[in-house]
Amino acid sequence: MGYLRVTILLAVPLLLQLSVPSRAQTGPQPSPPPFATTPEDGQWTIPQKNFASTRYSDLSEISAENVKNLQVAFTFSTGVNKGQESAPLVVGSTMYVLSPYPNILYALDLTQPGAPMKWQYNPKPAAAAQGVACCDVVNRGPTFSNGKVFFTTLDAHVVAVNAETGEEVWKTKLGYINRGETMTMAPLVVKDKVIVGISGGEYGVRGWIQALDANSGQSLWKAYSTGPDQDVKIGPDFKPFYDSDKGKDLGVTTWPADAWQQGGGSVWGWISYDPDLNLIYYGTGNPGPWNASQRPGDNKWTAGIFARDADSGEARWFYQTAPHDLHDWDGINEMILLDMEWEGKPRKVLVHPGRTGFVYVVDRTTGEVLSAKPFAALTAVTGVDLKTGRLQYNADKAPVINRVVRDICPTASGSKDWNPSAFSHKTGILYIPHENLCMDWESVEANYIAGTPYVGAEVRVHPGPGGHMGEFSAWDVREGKELWTINERFPLWSGALATAGDVVFYGNMEGWFKAVHARTGEVLWQFKTASGIIGQPTTYRGPDGKQYVAILSGVGGWAGAIVSGDLDPRDGTAATGFVNAMRDLKNVTTTGGTLYVFKLP
C-alpha cells in the first residue's frame, strides 16, 4: 500500500497496439474546454463538477504543503448502511447528501457549527426494487439546477425537490421493477432538460435515455439503445465514423430475432455535455444476456458511446467499445471532454477510460477514435484497430458454453468500472482509480423470466498480476501512458477529485481517504474513515471562506456487496463472482454510511 511504481504494465506480449506505431505526440498538454473553465465559484453543484466532467476545483487553499494538517470539520450519518457511491454537493451555503436506497435526500446548513440538518426528503421507493438491483442498492448522486435538486430512485422514479425547502416539486415514474428496471445514475440537467437513463442490464431490460422537462417532469424525448432506428432516434443527422455502425435498423439486424427486446444497453453511468456543439455524450451498458452465444451479431447499440443532440435526442454518432460484448463490458464510464492538439491540429476530444482496459481518445465532433491505449493488464483483448474502430478480442479467452475459461483480464467489472476519474486543469494529468482483476468464466444457458436476472454466466473474479486488486494511476492523455501508480490491496471503487492545490483525493475499500501529490503520487495525508470508501470526493468553499473536502464512507457496490449484503464468502460465485476476490473484505471493514468533511485547522 502506498508504494510507488513508475510506468509499468505492457507485461503481456498480447498488448500489441494495432494503432500506427509511435505516433509520438508533441505540443501542449490537453486542456479543459472553455465552458469548463469559468471562474471558480467555490461550489460543487453537479457530481461531474462541470459539463466536461473534469471533477477539478480551482480552490487551492488546501495544498501539497499543508494537506497533512487536514482535520475533520464535521460528520453526518446517512442512516443507511449500504454502498455510498454518491457525491456530496454544495450549493450556496447548503450541502446535499443522498443516501443509497431508500434514497433519502438531506440538506445540511453549512452556516451553522456542525452543519445541522435543514430538512430531509424521503421519496419512499418500493422496497421490492432491492431485489432487482444487480449490485447493491447504490445511487451515484443528486444534481442541482436552477433552484431544484434532481435525483433518481431505485424503483425508477425521477424526483425534483425544491432546493430551499425540501418540498417535492414533481416525481415521475419511468420504469417497472417487474421488468427488472431500476435507476441508479445521477441525472444531468442541460438547459431545461433533466436527462436520465435506466439500469437493469442483468435483468434483460431494453435500455434507454430520456429527457424530462425540468419544470414539470414530463417526458420530452426518449431514445432506446436497441431496436428500430426510429426508437433509437437515429435519423438523417446520424453520421457514425465507422462503417460497422452504418446501415438501417442495426439495432434489430445485429441481433437474433427479437433478442433486442431484452437486449440490455442500459444507461446508468455518466453524461457529459458540450454546449458549443450542443451534444450530450454517454455510454450504453452491456448487452443481455452475458452469455454471448445467445445473441450472435454486433448487438447494436449496446456497450458503446452515443453523441446526441441535447434538444431533440437525435443521435449524431456512435462508437461501439465492445461490439458483440463477451464479458459484461459496459460503455458507461465517464466521458471527459478536453481540447487537445493531435498531429498538429486542434481537436475537441472525449477521453473515456473504458471497462475494456483502454483509455479512448475520441474526436467528439465525429466519433473517430484517435487512440486507445491500455491502462491495465489485459489478456482477453489485444488492442483497438483504429481503421475499423473494432476492439480486438483474443479468441483464446472467448467464452465457451459449459466450459470454464480461465484468466480473462479484465474481469466483468472491467479494468475500471463506474467510479469516475478526475482531470487536473493545472497538471494536465488524468487520475484514474481502477482495478487489477481477472476472472474465470463459464457461459451457461440463460432463461428470460421478466423480473429475474438474465445473465447466463458463472464467474469467479481473482486478483490480476501482482496480487493487488486496485490501482490509482496518473495518466498522460497525449502520450497515452501511465506516469505513476499507487497499488491498492482492494479494487478502487471510489471516484477521484483533482484540485488546484496540486492535491488529488480518493478513497479505498479499507476506509482510507487519501490525499496524494498531483505530480509525484506521493501520499501526503490519509485518514481512516469508519467503513470502506466507494464514494466521490468533492470540495467547496464554505460560508467561512475556507476550503473543505467531503467524502461519503460506507462500503458496498458490486465489489463491496460481500459486506453490504452480508454475502457468504464460501461461495466464490456470489455477487456474480466478485465475492471470490473479496473474501477478506469482511475482515477489514464493516458497513457504514457516514459523511466526512475535512478542513485545515
Next chain:
Amino acid sequence: MKVYLVLPLVAFALAACEREDREYRANPMTAESQEKIALVPLSAGPSGPTEYRSGLGKEYEENAFHISQGQRFYTWFNCNGCHANGGGGSGPALMDDRWIYGGQIENIVQTIREGRPNGMPSFRRKIPDDQIWEIAAYVRSMGRNVPKAAAPGRKDDMSPGPAEQRRPPGQVIDGGQVPPSAQMPQ
C-alpha cells in the same frame, strides 16, 4: 471371483434404493400444500406457536432425487441470478445459518410461493407445488440442513466452493436481519 464383484454391487444397488425413494406425484399448478407454520418462536402464551406439519417436508428433504431435481429447478427459475450458488447477490445468502423468514423447509416453501417484501419475487402459479418443495429441499441442502447422504455432490459447472455434501451440518438461526459484521471467512 464373480461373486466378490457382484456382492458389493448388490449392496450398492440396495443402498441406492433406500436413498432414492421416488414419488411421482402429479401436482397441478393450482394445488397448494397447506402447512400451518409460524414465522417466530415467540407466541402469546408460554407454550410456543401452534404449528401443524403434514410430514411432506421430511419426505422432500431426506430424498436425494428430490434435492437434485431442486438443484436443477433452482437454476431453471433463475434463483441463482439473485442468490448465486447460495452465497447471495441481490438476494441474501441461503447457505448461511441466518433466516429472515424462517429456515424450516415449510418456511422456505412459503417464501418461494409468496415472495418477500424486500425483493424476493412471488413464484405462485409459476412453479408447480411439488417443484417448489424440491427447490426448498435443495435450499435446505445448501447449509447442509439435510442428511449428508441426500445432499448433492460436486456439480459439473464452475465450482463455487465445496459441494453441499461436503459442508458441515448446519443450523438454523431465525431472524437474520442483523448481520454479524466482519465475520471471519468460514
